[in-house]
Amino acid sequence: MSDIIYTKVDEAPELASASLLPIIQKYAGAAGVSVGTKDISLAGRILATFPEHLSEEQRQSDDLAELGRLVKTAGANVIKLPNISASVPQLVGAIRELQSQGFALPDYPEAPQTDDEKAIRAKYDTIKGSAVNPVLREGNSDRRAAKAVKSFAQANPHRMGDWSADSKTHVSSMSGNDFFSNETSATLDRATGAKIVLETAAGETVLKDGLEYPAGTVVDATFMSAAALKDFLASEIAKTREQGILFSLHLKATMMKVSDPILFGHAVKAFLAPVFDKHGDAMAALGVNPNSGLGDLLARVGDNPEIMADIDACMADRPPMYMVDSDKGVTNLHVSSDVIIDASMPALIRAGGKGWGPDGKEADANCVIPDNSYAPVYDEAISFFKENGKLNPATAGTVQNIGLMAQKAEEYGSHPTTFEIPEAGTVKMILDDGTVLHQHTVDAGDIWRSSSARQAPIEDWVNLAISRQKAEGCRAIFWLDENRAHDAELIAYVRPILEAQGVAGKFEIMAPREATRASLETITKGENTIAVTGNVLRDYLTDLFPILELATSAKMLSIVKLMNGGGLFETGAGGSAPKHVQQLVEENHLRWDSLGEFCALGESLIFLADAKGNEKARILGKAVETATQGILDHDRSPSRKVGEPDNRDSHYWFARYWAEALAAQSDDADLAAYFTPIAGALASNEAQILTELAAVQGPAAELGGYYHTDPAMTAAVMRPSATLNGIIGEPA
Numbered sequence: 001m002s003d004i005i006y007t008k009v010d011e012a013p014e015l016a017s018a019s020l021l022p023i024i025q026k027y028a029g030a031a032g033v034s035v036g037t038k039d040i041s042l043a044g045r046i047l048a049t050f051p052e053h054l055s056e057e058q059r060q061s062d063d064l065a066e067l068g069r070l071v072k073t074a075g076a077n078v079i080k081l082p083n084i085s086a087s088v089p090q091l092v093g094a095i096r097e098l099q100s101q102g103f104a105l106p107d108y109p110e111a112p113q114t115d116d117e118k119a120i121r122a123k124y125d126t127i128k129g130s131a132v133n134p135v136l137r138e139g140n141s142d143r144r145a146a147k148a149v150k151s152f153a154q155a156n157p158h159r160m161g162d163w164s165a166d167s168k169t170h171v172s173s174m175s176g177n178d179f180f181s182n183e184t185s186a187t188l189d190r191a192t193g194a195k196i197v198l199e200t201a202a203g204e205t206v207l208k209d210g211l212e213y214p215a216g217t218v219v220d221a222t223f224m225s226a227a228a229l230k231d232f233l234a235s236e237i238a239k240t241r242e243q244g245i246l247f248s249l250h251l252k253a254t255m256m257k258v259s260d261p262i263l264f265g266h267a268v269k270a271f272l273a274p275v276f277d278k279h280g281d282a283m284a285a286l287g288v289n290p291n292s293g294l295g296d297l298l299a300r301v302g303d304n305p306e307i308m309a310d311i312d313a314c315m316a317d318r319p320p321m322y323m324v325d326s327d328k329g330v331t332n333l334h335v336s337s338d339v340i341i342d343a344s345m346p347a348l349i350r351a352g353g354k355g356w357g358p359d360g361k362e363a364d365a366n367c368v369i370p371d372n373s374y375a376p377v378y379d380e381a382i383s384f385f386k387e388n389g390k391l392n393p394a395t396a397g398t399v400q401n402i403g404l405m406a407q408k409a410e411e412y413g414s415h416p417t418t419f420e421i422p423e424a425g426t427v428k429m430i431l432d433d434g435t436v437l438h439q440h441t442v443d444a445g446d447i448w449r450s451s452s453a454r455q456a457p458i459e460d461w462v463n464l465a466i467s468r469q470k471a472e473g474c475r476a477i478f479w480l481d482e483n484r485a486h487d488a489e490l491i492a493y494v495r496p497i498l499e500a501q502g503v504a505g506k507f508e509i510m511a512p513r514e515a516t517r518a519s520l521e522t523i524t525k526g527e528n529t530i531a532v533t534g535n536v537l538r539d540y541l542t543d544l545f546p547i548l549e550l551a552t553s554a555k556m557l558s559i560v561k562l563m564n565g566g567g568l569f570e571t572g573a574g575g576s577a578p579k580h581v582q583q584l585v586e587e588n589h590l591r592w593d594s595l596g597e598f599c600a601l602g603e604s605l606i607f608l609a610d611a612k613g614n615e616k617a618r619i620l621g622k623a624v625e626t627a628t629q630g631i632l633d634h635d636r637s638p639s640r641k642v643g644e645p646d647n648r649d650s651h652y653w654f655a656r657y658w659a660e661a662l663a664a665q666s667d668d669a670d671l672a673a674y675f676t677p678i679a680g681a682l683a684s685n686e687a688q689i690l691t692e693l694a695a696v697q698g699p700a701a702e703l704g705g706y707y708h709t710d711p712a713m714t715a716a717v718m719r720p721s722a723t724l725n726g727i728i729g730e731p732a
Helices: 011-029 042-049 063-070 089-100 115-125 147-155 226-243 261-270 273-285 294-301 305-317 341-350 373-389 455-472 483-500 512-524 535-550 577-587 595-612 615-634 649-664 669-686 686-694 711-717 722-728
Strands: 005-010 035-039 077-080 139-145 169-173 184-187 192-200 205-212 218-224 244-249 321-323 365-368 399-403 418-420 425-431 436-442 446-454 475-479 509-510 531-532 557-561 566-569
Touching: 005 011, 005 063, 005 595, 011 035, 011 577, 011 595, 011 615, 011 649, 011 722, 035 063, 035 294, 035 512, 042 063, 042 115, 077 261, 077 512, 077 595, 139 147, 139 455, 139 535, 147 509, 147 615, 169 373, 184 436, 184 483, 184 566, 218 226, 218 436, 218 483, 218 669, 226 244, 226 261, 226 365, 226 509, 244 261, 261 273, 261 446, 273 294, 273 305, 294 305, 341 365, 341 373, 365 595, 373 512, 373 535, 399 455, 399 512, 436 446, 455 475, 455 483, 455 512, 455 531, 475 512, 483 509, 483 615, 483 711, 509 512, 512 531, 512 535, 531 535, 535 557, 557 595, 566 595, 595 615, 615 649, 615 669, 649 669, 669 722, 686 722
Parallel strands: 005 035, 005 077, 077 566, 169 365, 244 365, 399 531, 475 509, 475 531
Antiparallel strands: 139 399, 139 557, 184 218, 192 205, 192 425, 218 446, 418 446, 425 436, 557 566
């Protein structure tokens, strides 16, 4: 196994890797550090799941499973780039692309009938949503802006949209019968197995058997009423029309791969309710599934003029919709994975509460977030900015995050225990001794789910928070609501640990709404705070605050201290990656910023030095920090516009600054001697290299695929400078 594993992923981060990874491998090799790759891309995971359908040369090892074993060891050192958490449309798109490339994969059965189809569907479903993160995250999250990044953002503040006190933008959520209000939670006093059953008038159906929980596990259960959701959506659509603003839906249909696509489908059906009432059977016969989105629906009914006419009439009578791409007519309801709440809501808030409408103009919006568990965060942020005006990035402090996520903690681990209820009855979670731990009376169509958080990750999370607060000396808040069932169980863990370590006075415990306002007040004053949160809020806040503070979450430093001693270094968010790929394909300009990769690389090398006593690796890691500072100080990050420096230019500058730092250091003469000629060659050939990089921009780029690109084509696009390639050499 290589000293460092650099993950192969998807979209813009993977394209950037084609340029950056050869540089990393060459430089690391000088310190005796091997950097290998493991494929956790969507295409790679699909191929690894169906070896029996592939030829011998097409088969691919299950790298995700291998990494899952590695992260449980003390020797793990993984740089994890953002991968696709696939929605069904993305999964189907990847399958079709692979089939077109000669891989004899089975189709995705959207409505499986036979046992074979059900087995195929079950295998594909293991790939959907957050299939990667729960496997790799065997530790809790320490995520923050690196000091150099934060300082640069303050010295070069990004544009923020102006907020008006009379803005009509607001958040709408259900008043009850949602996941938040129906939640029950309990902490197990012993290790036990469990099963989940549905009791109806016709008898008992086992929904899930063979569950195993260690002692101390917090186990939750809840459901959302489909009838209440339907009424809520219909009401909000009508209210939005009356208010004359945009209708927008904000979910997490990628990570919450079972529940949120169903919620998304309810919204599609509600928005086109008259059409479904009139043509529901005909559309079902055409294969329409509202969970797949408006885009798929339109493609299936496009040849039926009567249905299309009724859709046009319905849309004309509805409020204007928040758009993903106004120019191309892509709405908020086209594809569930196009509008992901942790990216879409911060972008709207940063823009002064404005979203893009179908007319290509900005407008206020009704931000529909059905469940109340985390909606108050965005609601309170909007209220704060209406009252106080936009945040000033030049003076704002920062919000760091310590997130509970190890061992599939909380809702993100709920996929195997989430069900759309087939008929009315009672769902029960029954322990091995017959104890009914949770039960809910449900109706057909309701969405029931259970999740859990284990004792060891919870205790590790609290101790990590204590460590970070001691290091930072700033305000620290546990974002826990004592009136929420799950949070109350966590508080029962948190308070005794804080008191036992004598630090209870250094921490506050607040519900998410109150913690949001307190954090915004703190950073507005130029001070810092640490948000200590659960898994979903970790995900949401590490986009919200960085987008407000830095304009992007891609530049965050994310360290996962694995519970068995290894390290996982994450490189930022990939929510904007599809648009970056689109621009590259159309204009051969990649605006993806690899600053997150630079930060993770430096931490990984220093971690390796500590773990293996490799002082050369430490010198490399410190030089990475110097190079990253150079990128910021000299404004070498990618531009958004074609014809200007892009991701490939930034990699040249990173390689140069890194080599110059290594040549200048005096701690290791051999490293200095090795990198002096490299630094000299990079500097003396600057004009030629930049000319070669600039020359390729403008015309379309060919990658040989989207989900499964051709390596040679991708290398040709991402390494177009023969001069630079001659200095760096070929990839390892």
